[in-house]
Amino acid sequence: MTASDNGKPTLAMYWASSCGGCEISTLNIGENILVVDEVFDLAFFPCIADFKVKDVEGYPDGHIDVCLFNGAIRNSENEHMARLLRQKSKVLVAFGSCSYEGCIPALSNLTSRDATLRTVFLDNPSIDNPDRVLPQTLVAAPEGDLTLPSFYNTVKSLDQVVDVDYYLPGCPPEPHQIWAVLQVVVAALTAGGPLPAKGSVVGTGEVAVCEECPLEKHEKSVARFYRPYEVNPVPGLCLLEQGLMCLGPATVSGCGALCPQVGMGCRGCYGPLPGVLDQGARMVAAIGSAIDVSGKPGDNEEALAHKVEQAVATVADPAGTFYRFSLAHSLLVRARNQ
Amino acid sequence: MAEESTAQNGATEERFEPLIIGFTCNWCSYRAADLAGTSRVKYPPNVRLIRLMCSGRLDPSFVLKALAGGADGVLITGCHPGECHYLEQNYKALRRVTLLQHMLAQFGIERQRVKLVWASAAEGLRLANEITTMVEEVRALGPLNWKQVSREPAAVLAAGNGHETDMSMPAGAPVPIAAAGNGQGVRTAALEEVTA
Numbered sequence: 001m002t003a004s005d006n007g008k009p010t011l012a013m014y015w016a017s018s019c020g021g022c023e024i025s026t027l028n029i030g031e032n033i034l035v036v037d038e039v040f041d042l043a044f045f046p047c048i049a050d051f052k053v054k055d056v057e058g059y060p061d062g063h064i065d066v067c068l069f070n071g072a073i074r075n076s077e078n079e080h081m082a083r084l085l086r087q088k089s090k091v092l093v094a095f096g097s098c099s100y101e102g103c104i105p106a107l108s109n110l111t112s113r114d115a116t117l118r119t120v121f122l123d124n125p126s127i128d129n130p131d132r133v134l135p136q137t138l139v140a141a142p143e144g145d146l147t148l149p150s151f152y153n154t155v156k157s158l159d160q161v162v163d164v165d166y167y168l169p170g171c172p173p174e175p176h177q178i179w180a181v182l183q184v185v186v187a188a189l190t191a192g193g194p195l196p197a198k199g200s201v202v203g204t205g206e207v208a209v210c211e212e213c214p215l216e217k218h219e220k221s222v223a224r225f226y227r228p229y230e231v232n233p234v235p236g237l238c239l240l241e242q243g244l245m246c247l248g249p250a251t252v253s254g255c256g257a258l259c260p261q262v263g264m265g266c267r268g269c270y271g272p273l274p275g276v277l278d279q280g281a282r283m284v285a286a287i288g289s290a291i292d293v294s295g296k297p298g299d300n301e302e303a304l305a306h307k308v309e310q311a312v313a314t315v316a317d318p319a320g321t322f323y324r325f326s327l328a329h330s331l332l333v334r335a336r337n338q
Numbered sequence: 339m340a341e342e343s344t345a346q347n348g349a350t351e352e353r354f355e356p357l358i359i360g361f362t363c364n365w366c367s368y369r370a371a372d373l374a375g376t377s378r379v380k381y382p383p384n385v386r387l388i389r390l391m392c393s394g395r396l397d398p399s400f401v402l403k404a405l406a407g408g409a410d411g412v413l414i415t416g417c418h419p420g421e422c423h424y425l426e427q428n429y430k431a432l433r434r435v436t437l438l439q440h441m442l443a444q445f446g447i448e449r450q451r452v453k454l455v456w457a458s459a460a461e462g463l464r465l466a467n468e469i470t471t472m473v474e475e476v477r478a479l480g481p482l483n484w485k486q487v488s489r490e491p492a493a494v495l496a497a498g499n500g501h502e503t504d505m506s507m508p509a510g511a512p513v514p515i516a517a518a519g520n521g522q523g524v525r526t527a528a529l530e531e532v533t534a
Contacts, residue, residue, distance in 0.1 A: 110444060110445070154488075276399075277399050277403070278398075278399045278402055278403075280441070281397065281398040281399035281401075281402050282397075282398075282399070284398040284434055284437050284438050284441060285397055285398050285434055287437060288398075288430060288433040288434030288435075288436075288437050288438075289430055289433065289434070291433045291437070293429045293432070293433060299419060299420065301418065301419055301456065304419055304429075304432070305432065305436070308432055308433050308436045309436055311433075312433070312436045312437045312440050313440070315437065315440065317444070318437060318440050318441035318444065319441050319444035319445060320444070322441065330402075331399065331402040331403055331405075331406045332402055332405070332406055332445055332484065332487075332488065333406075333487075333488035334445075334487065334488060335444060335445040335446045336445065336446030336447070336487050337446075337487075
């Protein structure tokens with residue numbers, strides 16, 4: 001079976017550990033959503049249509065032609081759904097930063113599951129939990145057993161759990177990029193057009209965000225970094241030059257450099273440039289080069305090291321900043337718990 | 339941490355031999371290592387040297403890849419500031435390594451595991467001494483074992499605290515955390531120590 005009963009190819013979109021922004025962005029393709037509706041039959045799309053997991057379980061393998069999977073894998077239910085949708089889908093797309101490389105949920109890889117549960121259920125100032133109750137995977141109630149998915153210590157990307165055909169980055173992916181990718185898919189399904197090679201990152205540019213960014217750039221020599229609330233950026237001038245953290249140099253283009261143009265440094269949500277193993281490492285390299293060391297031969301080496309140390313100390317939360325979106329996919333994956 | 343290194347390096351166990359990857363620059367520090375060799379200066383054999391043209395060639399991902407792949411420490415060596423064959427690329431190395439050290443602290447990787455040393459071509463003895471010091475420092479810290487850290491560490495977690503890895507507990511009603519005896523207080527304190 002290759003399609004739904006009316007002969008149309010089938011489309012699914014599912015959210016695992018995510019915020020729902022990917023669905024909003026998909027619906028933001030505007031009137032083109034009518035084309036999607038014309039071409040595809042929905043097979044599963046919990047955000048906008050009433051399907052049950054039972055329905056998906058009932059499909060034959062490969063019934064779904066294209067599945068857009070967003071959200072990271074942070075508990076056993078996410079992993080179960082990833083495996084189920086992989087089995088039922090011909091093409092599985094890691095849609096958005098969470099399923100591509102972990103995104104914001106994966107920042108909790110810098111801490112531990114225990115610390116996360118403690119913060120959420122016990123230590124948060126807004127929590128009132130006098131009996132210190134924690135969620136359990138199984139509770140026997142008089143009406144029967146109640147279950148919850150188990151919560152992982154390490155948040156994973158989709159491809160760390162199942163085989164993935166394509167990656168579509170962004171937090172969320174920009175609607176014009178989503179539409180561009182959907183057009184390729186529609187052309188392939190309706191007119192036998194070509195599809196990109198398996199494993200491709202689609203819906204991005206090929207250069208760094210800086211090249212798309214219209215702000216004026218000069219050589220960078222930053223003696224200290226500022227957090228966004230500490231300074232008002234000079235309009236029209238590169239934010240990194242002004243000491244505002246911007247991940248443009250280490251992030252692939254495709255978004256149109258939206259954030260820097262409104263005075264907020266690039267957060268890095270489109271992920272690394274092609275061929276880069278680790279986005280955070282590239283950012284360390286870029287920021288390292290931008291720090292001011294006006295040294296000259298014969299300078300005292302300790303004084304030099306101290307000066308660099310002081311500049312580096314003004315970089316707030318380097319791991320969380322450089323890996324804001326890519327920690328699950330990074331070389332180190334997580335912090336040590338010991 | 340302290341407990342682990344004691345267990346790893348206990349008197350009955352074999353002495354832990356750290357694996358250290360060393361990146362040397364072609365013009366000064368690799369020649370310093372060469373000089374140490376021809377001068378028959380002794381230093382521990384724990385360092386595997388990789389020659390780069392310049393310390394400025396060191397992409398931080400080299401360090402991360404070494405640590406993620408099983409190294410216990412990474413040594414980066416270059417010409418003294420002001421003496422770089424490529425004018426100022428060792429300044430670049432200094433800034434990158436310092437920033438990298440700050441970042442790695444958030445991953446629970448101690449500063450002594452990633453070290454930057456300047457050594458001119460005449461300083462074979464200095465380089466050998468720095469290597470000896472680093473090997474002893476990393477030996478004291480114990481193995482890094484990053485492959486174990488980055489895998490889904492459910493088993494690691496289970497070993498460290500008394501409760502089930504999937505949060506399932508046999509009791510039929512919600513269990514107060516103190517009664518469950520899962521030692522979370524201890525674990526959280528240890529975590530804060532690492533991330534501080």
